[in-house]
Amino acid sequence: MPNETTIAATEEFSTLLRAETAKVSVWTTEWQPRRIALHLAIIIIGAGCFGAAMGWWRAPQQGLYVALKFPLILLLTALGNALLNAMLAPLLGLNITFRQSLLAVLISFAITAAILGAFSPLIGFMVWNAPAMTADIKATLPYGFIKLTCTVVIAFAGIVGNVRLFQLLAQLGNSKAIATRVLLAWLSVNLFLGSQLTWIARPFIGSPQLEVVFVRDTALQGNFFENIWNTIRSFDLED
Amino acid sequence: MNESNPNPPSYPPQGNPNLPPPPILGARPLGEDPTEREPIANVIGAIEALLRQPRRLMFQLRQPGAGKIIAGMLFVAILCSAIYGVIVGSFSGGVQWWAAPVKVTTGLLISTIICLPSLYIFTSLSGAQARLIEIFGLVVGLLMLMTILLVGFAPVAWLFSQSTNHIAWMGFLHLLFWGISTAFGLRFLQAGFAHAKARSNSGLNTWAVIFVLVVLQMSTALRPLVGTSEDMLPKEKKFFLTHWFDSMGVKP
Numbered sequence: 001m002p003n004e005t006t007i008a009a010t011e012e013f014s015t016l017l018r019a020e021t022a023k024v025s026v027w028t029t030e031w032q033p034r035r036i037a038l039h040l041a042i043i044i045i046g047a048g049c050f051g052a053a054m055g056w057w058r059a060p061q062q063g064l065y066v067a068l069k070f071p072l073i074l075l076l077t078a079l080g081n082a083l084l085n086a087m088l089a090p091l092l093g094l095n096i097t098f099r100q101s102l103l104a105v106l107i108s109f110a111i112t113a114a115i116l117g118a119f120s121p122l123i124g125f126m127v128w129n130a131p132a133m134t135a136d137i138k139a140t141l142p143y144g145f146i147k148l149t150c151t152v153v154i155a156f157a158g159i160v161g162n163v164r165l166f167q168l169l170a171q172l173g174n175s176k177a178i179a180t181r182v183l184l185a186w187l188s189v190n191l192f193l194g195s196q197l198t199w200i201a202r203p204f205i206g207s208p209q210l211e212v213v214f215v216r217d218t219a220l221q222g223n224f225f226e227n228i229w230n231t232i233r234s235f236d237l238e239d
Numbered sequence: 240m241n242e243s244n245p246n247p248p249s250y251p252p253q254g255n256p257n258l259p260p261p262p263i264l265g266a267r268p269l270g271e272d273p274t275e276r277e278p279i280a281n282v283i284g285a286i287e288a289l290l291r292q293p294r295r296l297m298f299q300l301r302q303p304g305a306g307k308i309i310a311g312m313l314f315v316a317i318l319c320s321a322i323y324g325v326i327v328g329s330f331s332g333g334v335q336w337w338a339a340p341v342k343v344t345t346g347l348l349i350s351t352i353i354c355l356p357s358l359y360i361f362t363s364l365s366g367a368q369a370r371l372i373e374i375f376g377l378v379v380g381l382l383m384l385m386t387i388l389l390v391g392f393a394p395v396a397w398l399f400s401q402s403t404n405h406i407a408w409m410g411f412l413h414l415l416f417w418g419i420s421t422a423f424g425l426r427f428l429q430a431g432f433a434h435a436k437a438r439s440n441s442g443l444n445t446w447a448v449i450f451v452l453v454v455l456q457m458s459t460a461l462r463p464l465v466g467t468s469e470d471m472l473p474k475e476k477k478f479f480l481t482h483w484f485d486s487m488g489v490k491p
Contacts, residue, residue: 084391090290193395220402
C-alpha cells in the first residue's frame with residue numbers, strides 16, 4: 001500500500017503535468033522543502049534517465065556520466081541565472097520575488113525533465129536495437145536517426161516546459177503580454193548559459209575513437225557560439 | 240440635420256504657436272499611491288524599490304534627506320561595478336584581478352561625472368523642473384540598476400571567461416551585457432524624468448546617446464580591461480570603433 005507521502009507526490013506530479021496553473025502558482029509563494037525535493041528528484045531522475053539512455057550506446061560508463069551531466073546542466077542553468085531572472089521579471093513588469101522566479105524556472109525544468117524521463121525507455125529501446133558503435137558510425141543512418149530523435153525529444157520537452165512556464169507567468173502576472181516579455185527574456189538568458197554548459201559537458205552520445213570521459217580535456221577551450229561562428233566562417237571561405 | 244461646422248476643429252488640436260508646447264502627459268503624479276510614500280530605510284530597500292517599485296524610489300529622491308539614499312545607492316553601484324570588474328579581470332588574471340575592477344569602477348564614475356552637467360542642461364532646456372540633487376539621484380539610480388544587472392550577468396560572464404581565449408569574443412560579451420543593463424538603466428532614468436514636467440524627451444534622448452558614447456570611449460581609454468598589456472594605461476589614443484576593429488583584426 002502506498003503511503004500518504006507517495007500519494008501526495010504522485011498527485012503533485014499529475015498537477016504539474018496537467019498545468020493546473022492556479023494550483024502551481026501557489027507553490028511558488030513559499031519555500032516548501034518537500035515540494036522542492038520532489039521537483040529536484042524529477043529533474044535528477046527524468047533528465048538522468050534520458051542521459052543514461054543516450055550515453056549507453058557508447059558504453060555503460062558513458063551512460064552513467066551523461067545521467068549525471070544532464071540534470072547538472074538543468075540545475076546549474078537555473079541557479080546560474082537565478083539572480084538575473086529575478087531582476088529581469090520585475091523590470092519587465094512581473095512583480096515576483098526571487099523565490100517565485102527560481103521556483104517557476106525549477107517547475108518548468110521539472111516538467112521538461114519529466115517528459116525527457118518518459119521518453120528515455122524509447123531512446124533506450126532504439127539504442128538497444130542500434131548496431132554497436134564503430135569507427136564509421138557517424139556516417140551511418142542509425143547514428144543520424146538516434147541523434148535526430150534525441151534532438152526532437154529534447155526540443156519537444158523544452159517547448160512544453162516553456163509553454164507551461166508561460167501559463168504560470170501569465171497566472172502570476174495576470175497578463176499575457178507581460179508573461180511573453182518575461183518568458184522571452186528568461187528563455188534568452190537560459191539558452192545562452194545552458195548552451196555553453198552543454199558545450200562544456202560534452203560528450204553525450206560519445207564517439208568510439210575517443211575515450212569515455214566525464215568531460216573532455218578541452219572542455220574549457222572555446223565556446224559554443226565561437227564554434228558556430230567559426231563554422232559559418234568556414235562555409236564562407238569554402239564559397 | 241447634417242449641419243456642417245464652418246470652423247471644424249483641427250486634429251490633432253493645434254496649440255498657440257507662440258506658446259511653448261505643453262508638458263508630456265501620461266505619468267501619474269508620484270506619491271499618489273500611499274505605498275510610494277513609505278520611506279526607504281536602507282540600501283537593500285533601495286535595491287528592492289528600484290526593481291519592484293521604481294516610482295517609490297523616484298518619489299523618495301524628491302524628498303528632503305534624499306542624500307542619504309543616494310549615497311547608499313552610489314555605494315551599491317561602486318560595489319557592484321567592482322564585483323563585475325573582478326569577473327572582467329578573471330579572463331586574464333594576474334594584475335587584472337585588481338586592475339580591471341578599479342578601471343571599471345572609476346571609468347563608470349568618471350563617465351557619470353563628465354556627463355552629469357550636460358544632463359542638467361539638456362533637461363532644463365527641455366523645461367524639466369528637477370533640482371540637481373534629483374537629477375543626480377536618478378543618474379545614480381541608473382548606475383545602480385546597471386551594475387546590479389551586471390552582477391546578475393556575472394555567473395554567465397565568468398563561465399565564458401573561463402572557457403574561451405578569444406579576447407574579441409569576451410569583449411563583445413561584456414559589451415552585450417553592459418548594453419542590456421544600460422538599456423534598463425536608461426529606461427529608469429526616462430521614467431524618472433517623465434515626472435519632471437519636461438516638454439519633450441529629445442534632450443534626455445540626446446544625453447542618453449552621449450552617455451553611451453562616453454562610456455564606450457572610456458572603456459577604450461582605460462584599456463586593457465579584458466586582455467593584458469605591459470602598460471597599465473594605453474600610450475596610444477584611439478577612437479573606440481578603431482579599437483574594436485583592431486581587436487577583431489578588421490580594417491575599417
